[in-house]
Amino acid sequence: MKSTAVVGLVAAAVAACVAAAVVTWGRRTDDTRLAGAEGEPVVKGLAEKANDIAEVDVKSATGGLTIKREQGGAWQAVEKGGYPVAFEKVKQVIVGLAELRAVEPKTSKPELYARIGVQDPATGAAPAEGERGPTLVTLKDGQGAVVASVILGNLKYDTKPGVFVRRAGEAQSWLAQGQVDVPMQPAQWMDSKLLELPKDRVKSAMVTQASGEVLVVSREKPTDASFTVRDVPAGKELRAPTAGDPLGAALTYLNFDDVAPQGELKTEGEGAAKPKWTADFRTFDGLILVIQAYDRDGKVWAKITPGFDDAAAAPAEGRAPGLKSAEDAKKEADALNAKLTPWAFVLPDWKAGSIGVSMVSLLKDTPPAAPASMKGTEMRMPPGGTGAPAPSPAPTGATGGQAKPESPAPTGATGSTGPKEEPKPGS
Numbered sequence: 026m027k028s029t030a031v032v033g034l035v036a037a038a039v040a041a042c043v044a045a046a047v048v049t050w051g052r053r054t055d056d057t058r059l060a061g062a063e064g065e066p067v068v069k070g071l072a073e074k075a076n077d078i079a080e081v082d083v084k085s086a087t088g089g090l091t092i093k094r095e096q097g098g099a100w101q102a103v104e105k106g107g108y109p110v111a112f113e114k115v116k117q118v119i120v121g122l123a124e125l126r127a128v129e130p131k132t133s134k135p136e137l138y139a140r141i142g143v144q145d146p147a148t149g150a151a152p153a154e155g156e157r158g159p160t161l162v163t164l165k166d167g168q169g170a171v172v173a174s175v176i177l178g179n180l181k182y183d184t185k186p187g188v189f190v191r192r193a194g195e196a197q198s199w200l201a202q203g204q205v206d207v208p209m210q211p212a213q214w215m216d217s218k219l220l221e222l223p224k225d226r227v228k229s230a231m232v233t234q235a236s237g238e239v240l241v242v243s244r245e246k247p248t249d250a251s252f253t254v255r256d257v258p259a260g261k262e263l264r265a266p267t268a269g270d271p272l273g274a275a276l277t278y279l280n281f282d283d284v285a286p287q288g289e290l291k292t293e294g295e296g297a298a299k300p301k302w303t304a305d306f307r308t309f310d311g312l313i314l315v316i317q318a319y320d321r322d323g324k325v326w327a328k329i330t331p332g333f334d335d336a337a338a339a340p341a342e343g344r345a346p347g348l349k350s351a352e353d354a355k356k357e358a359d360a361l362n363a364k365l366t367p368w369a370f371v372l373p374d375w376k377a378g379s380i381g382v383s384m385v386s387l388l389k390d391t392p393p394a395a396p397a398s399m400k401g402t403e404m405r406m407p408p409g410g411t412g413a414p415a416p417s418p419a420p421t422g423a424t425g426g427q428a429k430p431e432s433p434a435p436t437g438a439t440g441s442t443g444p445k446e447e448p449k450p451g452s
Contacts, residue, residue, distance in 0.1 A: 067125040067190055067201050068173040071164070075119055078172060080165040083207060084146050086158050090211050094167075102211045106286035108368065110214045118162065121205030122173055129200040131189060141189040142178030143198045160207055161193060177205055212283050219329070219370065220361060222276035225347040226308040227252075228337070230272050232381060235300045240384045242269030247309050247345035254387055261388045268387040275380045276306055276314065283324070283371035290326050290369035292319060298326060302381040310339040310348040312358055318372070318381055325377035326369050331361035 066072075081092040091103040092110050100110040131141060138144035146159045163174040174193035181187035181200055188205065191198040208214050229243035230252075242252040252269035263269075291297045298319035306314040313332035318325050338351035349357065372380075 064126055064128055066123065067127050067175060067192070067199065068122050071119070071123040071173055074166070074172050075123070077166040078115075078119055078164050079167040080169070081115060081118060082161075082163040082165070083209070084161040084163075085209060086146050087209075090214075092214060102214060105211050105215075105284055106289070106368075108211075108215060108284050111216045114208060114214045117206050119164065121203065121207075122162065122164070122175060125175075125188070125190060125201040125203040125205065127190070127199040128187070128202045131198040131200055133196040133198065135196070138178075138191070138198065141198060143176050143189055143191040145176070145193075160209070162205070162207055163193070177207065180204070210283075212281065215284070217280040217282070219279045219281055219365065220276065220314070221278055222306065222308070222312075222314065223347060224270075224274035224277055226310060226312070226349075227273050227276070227306060228309045229305075229307050230275070231305045232272065232383070233303045233305075234381075234383055235302060238383055240272070240382060240387070242272050244273070247348065254384075256384075257388070258384070261391070263387055264389050271379055272382055275304075275376070279376065280373065281370035282373055285369050287328060287367055287369045290319065290321070290328065301325065301377075304380050307334065307337065308348075308354070309337070309345065310354045311335065311337045311351060312349075312354050314361075316380065318377060325372045325374070325381075327372050327377075328369055329361075329365040331358045331365060333358040 079094045083090050083092075092100055092115060093103055094100050094115075095107075100112055100115050101107040102110050131143075132138065135144070142159050144159055146161050160177045161174065162177060164172045166172055176191045176193060178189035178191070178198070181189065185202055186204040187200055187202050189198060190201045225247060227244070228247075229241065231239065231241045233239050239256075241255040243255060244252050251267045252273040254263055254269040257263060292300070298321035301318040301320050303318070304316045306316075311334045313334055315330045315332070317328045317330075319327070333355050335351070338354060339345070339348040341350065344350070
């Protein structure tokens, strides 16, 4: 089925869903609705025009974004270089707006708009404390004509969900029944999952830090339960026998927080992002994933390059469970290459940390060795128990319980706690 046909069917489903909701509300008895326009859709006719929506503009006090439907039916984030948007996100906004019902008139005085969060976001007026502030949502058709433009304000917490709204350009505000989930960040409109690479497929992972330090974990066979950490430094010990397993499983699920066209991530010259590490993952069935990480403005940006190694492809017969055939693994690499290589992604901090690990993070802490110049020596205090350390033995009773002196301290010496000499007969 062609993509245009798929889009038409999905859009038709949206319209049917909205129309069903309108019919349901139309069955309410008159005593459940207020007089006049109250109880009617906030956006009249949106259900019938759902198929025509080709652009969603969102503006708030903190910024804005534009989601557009391109030829072929795909929805893209304009501010993110056209990165694909999940249609379910677009659908929830269109359906949510179509289902809003005005149930109670509120203020028409601009000076009071901020109390319920329906002021124009462009004015820059701060929202009331504890409130999210206004969000202006505008729907346009393929010719750029406005189909709906509504300012969504503060939520109303009651037995049924509600939100304060105002149609753009109108003075009257309303309490509307229903809710509209409008993502405020571009990445929230997207399918943020990049890939899933089960641990059972991974043969090795090599992480090279910008400093040149290398960490390699690997398995000899797919049936090996754990990864072996290679080249553990002499005299060092791993924190646990399974210390390499988290790295081997780091791509079980990989997602992103933000995205930009790869060309926007400058990696050379003045103002370039700083290299952090490069991770090279290889599977038992030939898939290769190379992730190059950079630090820019305190975020970890990554370029991901998939590949395929024919020599490492799994055998056609006797292939371990969970591994792909050479043909399927090659197709997977090609699909990931088309999906990932045009872009640079911001990785979540915790995920970047689990991939970009170093050898030292896998080793047990060991106490520092004593300097060679101090071996075989003792710290001793001078007579009286104060002052700088002295090479001679401390007096008997000195603080710390050091060795006894070679000769007894004079009778009555200050600080001496040893036994006093008995007076001689006749003295």
